[in-house]
Amino acid sequence: MRNSTRSNVDPFIVMDVMEAARKAEENGQHIIHMEVGQPATGAPEHARRALAEALDTGAMGYTVALGLPELRARIAQLYGDWYNVDLNPKRVVITPGSSGAFILSFTALFDSGDRVGIGAPGYPSYRQILSALGMQPVNIQTAAENRLQPVAADLVGRGLRGLLVASPANPTGTMLSKPALADLMAATSEAGASFISDEIYHGIEYEAKAVTALELSDECYVINSFSKYFSMTGWRVGWMVVPENHVRVVERIAQNMFICAPHASQLAALAAIECEDELQGNLAVYAKNRQLMLEGLPKVGFDKIAPPDGAFYVYADVSDITQNSRALAAEILEKVGVAVTPGLDFDPVRGATTLRFSYARSTEDIEEGLARLKTFMEGRE
Numbered sequence: 001m002r003n004s005t006r007s008n009v010d011p012f013i014v015m016d017v018m019e020a021a022r023k024a025e026e027n028g029q030h031i032i033h034m035e036v037g038q039p040a041t042g043a044p045e046h047a048r049r050a051l052a053e054a055l056d057t058g059a060m061g062y063t064v065a066l067g068l069p070e071l072r073a074r075i076a077q078l079y080g081d082w083y084n085v086d087l088n089p090k091r092v093v094i095t096p097g098s099s100g101a102f103i104l105s106f107t108a109l110f111d112s113g114d115r116v117g118i119g120a121p122g123y124p125s126y127r128q129i130l131s132a133l134g135m136q137p138v139n140i141q142t143a144a145e146n147r148l149q150p151v152a153a154d155l156v157g158r159g160l161r162g163l164l165v166a167s168p169a170n171p172t173g174t175m176l177s178k179p180a181l182a183d184l185m186a187a188t189s190e191a192g193a194s195f196i197s198d199e200i201y202h203g204i205e206y207e208a209k210a211v212t213a214l215e216l217s218d219e220c221y222v223i224n225s226f227s228k229y230f231s232m233t234g235w236r237v238g239w240m241v242v243p244e245n246h247v248r249v250v251e252r253i254a255q256n257m258f259i260c261a262p263h264a265s266q267l268a269a270l271a272a273i274e275c276e277d278e279l280q281g282n283l284a285v286y287a288k289n290r291q292l293m294l295e296g297l298p299k300v301g302f303d304k305i306a307p308p309d310g311a312f313y314v315y316a317d318v319s320d321i322t323q324n325s326r327a328l329a330a331e332i333l334e335k336v337g338v339a340v341t342p343g344l345d346f347d348p349v350r351g352a353t354t355l356r357f358s359y360a361r362s363t364e365d366i367e368e369g370l371a372r373l374k375t376f377m378e379g380r381e
Contacts (some may be wrong), residue, residue, distance in 0.1 A: 050270070
């Protein structure tokens with residue numbers, strides 16, 4: 001039986017690293033996980049309790065495709081609380097994780113063959129989902145002087161039908177300022193292209209609040225998730241905000257592709273929004289870990305790093321150490337038991353000379369990981 005050409009997508013290398021780390025743990029090795037982009041904490045306590053109570057009082061079933069009305073309304077309120085944006089809850093669509101939102105966005109906005117710009121380095125599943133849907137991902141090689149984010153000039157002459165940006169970004173953690181985001185959105189509009197803003201790391205910021213695209217225009221798609229700030233990766237629930245005249249389009253696609261996001265996850269997500277004290281406690285851990293990484297990585301030899309304004313990653317240029325980041329990551333795992341992600345996931349052109357370090361685990365793990373990295377680098381001298 002033949003496979004389709006659209007199925008020929010690259011593997012997600014970080015998942016391969018996770019599997020190698022799992023095998024090492026099976027063999028009794030204590031692994032420090034700096035590879036995976038998920039919080040070490042579980043869903044907030046109140047969210048777990050709320051779901052347990054719901055399970056005792058009623059069956060879980062289908063919700064409407066757009067999601068529970070009360071969850072959509074609470075998310076709209078969140079935009080007022082976080083950004084002073086007055087958002088109509090009817091524009092909020094609950095999705096099976098941000099991945100479901102990307103599929104819905106790309107399907108609603110683009111046709112087969114359309115060219116969609118994405119920054120490199122960037123989240124690898126953008127290009128893989130676009131490719132699987134028959135669209136053309138266009139990697140924009142971003143520059144250090146632009147904080148490894150696209151700029152308006154990058155759009156010229158590319159024939160794009162869309163542009164997707166992330167702020168804070170994965171793998172760099174860099175953010176777009178309000179003027180920089182406004183320039184990008186204006187240039188996208190002038191090019192007759194659609195603008196998608198990936199905001200799944202909003203809430204995890206350190207020195208300045210991230211800007212939502214909705215502060216600047218309603219003519220955009222905004223994607224977010226309960227995975228990162230709300231610490232609910234495995235629950236697979238996210239959301240998107242779309243222009244009012246796009247809601248029915250997205251609803252029809254969602255009805256057929258997903259039916260709905262999981263009912264249980266939606267109930268837990270609704271409760272998680274009220275867990276600010278616990279979530280801010282998680283953020284305080286990330287902030288401490290970030291400081292440890294910013295101080296510790298340069299001391300052990302990883303001194304060319306992007307400025308991590310948000311999220312929980314440090315992206316390092318290791319071109320002075322290796323031209324094969326995948327082999328270096330494998331060597332670090334084998335010799336000192338620290339799992340890190342080679343940059344090939346994020347940048348097919350320059351990723352062989354970069355590594356991503358995640359600091360989403362406990363502070364004790366970060367301290368131990370830095371100590372092991374020091375041992376590793378000293379052993380290479």
